[in-house]
Amino acid sequence: MKIERDLKNLPHKTIERLSQYRRALLICHEQGQTHIYSHEIAKIQHITAVQVRRDLMLIGYSGTLRKGYNVKDLIDLIGEIIDSKRGINVAIIGIGNLGRALINYFVGKRSHLEIVASFDINPDKIGNIMSGVPCYSIDELADKIHELHIEVAIMTVPADFATQTADALVAAGIKGILNYTPKPVNVPETIYLEEYDMITSLEKVAFYVKIQDLN
Amino acid sequence: MKIERDLKNLPHKTIERLSQYRRALLICHEQGQTHIYSHEIAKIQHITAVQVRRDLMLIGYSGTLRKGYNVKDLIDLIGEIIDSKRGINVAIIGIGNLGRALINYFVGKRSHLEIVASFDINPDKIGNIMSGVPCYSIDELADKIHELHIEVAIMTVPADFATQTADALVAAGIKGILNYTPKPVNVPETIYLEEYDMITSLEKVAFYVKIQDLN
DNA sequence: ATAACAATGTGAAATAAATAACAATTTATT
DNA sequence: AATAAATTGTTATTTATTTCACATTGTTAT
Ligand SMILES: NC(=O)c1ccc[n+]([C@@H]2O[C@H](COP(=O)([O-])OP(=O)(O)OC[C@H]3O[C@@H](n4cnc5c(N)ncnc54)[C@H](O)[C@@H]3O)[C@@H](O)[C@H]2O)c1
Ligand SMILES: NC(=O)c1ccc[n+]([C@@H]2O[C@H](COP(=O)([O-])OP(=O)(O)OC[C@H]3O[C@@H](n4cnc5c(N)ncnc54)[C@H](O)[C@@H]3O)[C@@H](O)[C@H]2O)c1
Numbered sequence: 001m002k003i004e005r006d007l008k009n010l011p012h013k014t015i016e017r018l019s020q021y022r023r024a025l026l027i028c029h030e031q032g033q034t035h036i037y038s039h040e041i042a043k044i045q046h047i048t049a050v051q052v053r054r055d056l057m058l059i060g061y062s063g064t065l066r067k068g069y070n071v072k073d074l075i076d077l078i079g080e081i082i083d084s085k086r087g088i089n090v091a092i093i094g095i096g097n098l099g100r101a102l103i104n105y106f107v108g109k110r111s112h113l114e115i116v117a118s119f120d121i122n123p124d125k126i127g128n129i130m131s132g133v134p135c136y137s138i139d140e141l142a143d144k145i146h147e148l149h150i151e152v153a154i155m156t157v158p159a160d161f162a163t164q165t166a167d168a169l170v171a172a173g174i175k176g177i178l179n180y181t182p183k184p185v186n187v188p189e190t191i192y193l194e195e196y197d198m199i200t201s202l203e204k205v206a207f208y209v210k211i212q213d214l215n
Numbered sequence: 216m217k218i219e220r221d222l223k224n225l226p227h228k229t230i231e232r233l234s235q236y237r238r239a240l241l242i243c244h245e246q247g248q249t250h251i252y253s254h255e256i257a258k259i260q261h262i263t264a265v266q267v268r269r270d271l272m273l274i275g276y277s278g279t280l281r282k283g284y285n286v287k288d289l290i291d292l293i294g295e296i297i298d299s300k301r302g303i304n305v306a307i308i309g310i311g312n313l314g315r316a317l318i319n320y321f322v323g324k325r326s327h328l329e330i331v332a333s334f335d336i337n338p339d340k341i342g343n344i345m346s347g348v349p350c351y352s353i354d355e356l357a358d359k360i361h362e363l364h365i366e367v368a369i370m371t372v373p374a375d376f377a378t379q380t381a382d383a384l385v386a387a388g389i390k391g392i393l394n395y396t397p398k399p400v401n402v403p404e405t406i407y408l409e410e411y412d413m414i415t416s417l418e419k420v421a422f423y424v425k426i427q428d429l430n
Numbered sequence: 431a432t433a434a435c436a437a438t439g440t441g442a443a444a445t446a447a448a449t450a451a452c453a454a455t456t457t458a459t460t
Numbered sequence: 461a462a463t464a465a466a467t468t469g470t471t472a473t474t475t476a477t478t479t480c481a482c483a484t485t486g487t488t489a490t
């Protein structure tokens with residue numbers, strides 16, 4: 001009860017950083033490091049040590065004075081906060097260049113997030129298995145989403161198909177969508193939607209490069 | 216003088232949205248639409264109409280009461296704000312799956328941002344031309360950055376090479392970096408750095424899906 | 431002409447996020 | 461044992477961003 005309320009009140013930015021802290025911590029852990037200071041985490045993520053401590057405070061983690069944080073414990077706690085106990089199954093819709101890059105990148109990275117299926121409209125791709133992930137026909141979308149308990153979808157279809165794909169996902173009962181097409185899609189409020197477009201990021205970089213020159 | 220100061224004071228979020236407004240507006244323009252209301256833009260981007268009006272206020276654009284905003288004028292004004300008059304040349308470092316997806320996606324999209332080169336370490340890729348973009352050896356990085364006036368780089372090399380690649384880019388005089396590897400890199404303050412990692416986004420979606428169920 | 435409406439533009443308020451400041455405490459040093 | 465140094469934890473403050481509230485003003489209908 002208390003935990004649920006806390007989770008909902010965590011700032012969105014904190015959630016993002018927790019994910020990033022964990023990745024950095026996993027690397028430290030692999031290398032045998034047992035403790036880490038807030039300023040060391042901060043350095044890796046180019047943020048301030050206060051920010052790190054504040055985030056950890058929000059999730060109720062206490063370090064040891066003068067020794068810092070226990071790497072293993074912190075990894076586990078972040079997992080308890082952001083991971084789902086049951087694990088979450090993920091599908092990628094559209095196995096083009098971007099979809100392929102994602103599958104390669106994700107597979108085996110996170111035990112609690114598993115890419116269990118991909119979907120495409122191109123008969124040449126349907127039936128293939130890529131990095132262990134089978135590709136199904138988009139016509140089987142609803143069936144497979146139920147059958148494989150897929151809760152999250154990553155959209156990497158051409159922009160012109162974004163709307164219809166999102167509608168199909170919603171109709172099939174998806175709970176979260178990560179949309180990488182440049183076309184914003186509309187979904188009911190009950191479905192968590194995250195959109196990202198690389199052109200926006202690139203134009204932003206270009207903008208700040210431009211205004212630096214105006215100095 | 217006045218304009219320079221204004222540009223620097225624009226909120227980062229506004230810059231991102233301007234880029235997105237423009238993309239939506241370009242589509243409207245192609246379809247022959249001459250005017251658009253703030254609430255129509257808002258609907259496309261799933262934000263509020265006030266947010267749109269506030270952003271446009273910040274860049275000093277005035278619409279017509281009851282007619283809304285002139286699509287063409289607004290496209291041009293956004294261009295004046297976020298684009299660089301001289302155009303900006305961009306390079307992609309690492310032509311794997313993600314690099315390829317990016318080249319395909321970007322080429323021909325924005326006239327003021329041109330991908331003029333790519334770099335790789337794999338001899339099989341060096342010398343190829345993909346979507347009109349030549350691939351050079353990473354050894355030529357510094358030379359080509361100067362020769363081709365490349366100001367912005369997109370990093371899509373394996374994570375283990377992120378640090379050395381960033382260092383090489385900085386040494387070569389790059390002005391902005393968009394880092395898509397999951398490894399945060401350190402650059403001098405004078406260089407604008409934007410980092411994005413898909414696992415963070417996916418974990419965020421999974422988190423909000425998870426806590427929805429706790430309701 | 432006038433009233434009703436529908437839109438923009440913007441100061442003020444609210445919310446979200448980051449930073450500063452510093453107390454508390456452990457460890458190391460003298 | 462006392463002092464200095466380093467680090468965490470947290471409240472208060474500041475900054476950034478969004479939303480509210482509403483004045484203003486063309487447009488349409490009567
Ligand atoms: N948002 C970003 O940052 C970013 C970056 C690069 C590319 N993209 C976008 O990602 C998407 C994919 O890019 P890409 O380079 O991989 O394109 P691509 O053409 O290589 O791949 C698209 C894939 O989707 C499949 N497809 C087409 N229609 C489909 C449908 N109705 N249902 C299921 N699958 C379908 C195609 O067969 C193909 O395999 C595009 O929308 C592109 O604009 C986005
Ligand atoms: N951040 C994200 O959201 C995201 C998503 C997917 C992939 N990735 C990352 O993007 C990067 C590329 O992913 P990918 O799937 O395209 O990998 P990939 O292995 O397909 O491509 C990497 C390319 O970089 C080249 N390369 C290797 N070392 C190099 C060097 N020193 N200099 C120049 N080029 C070099 C390789 O020859 C290869 O062509 C990886 O770091 C991956 O983790 C990031």
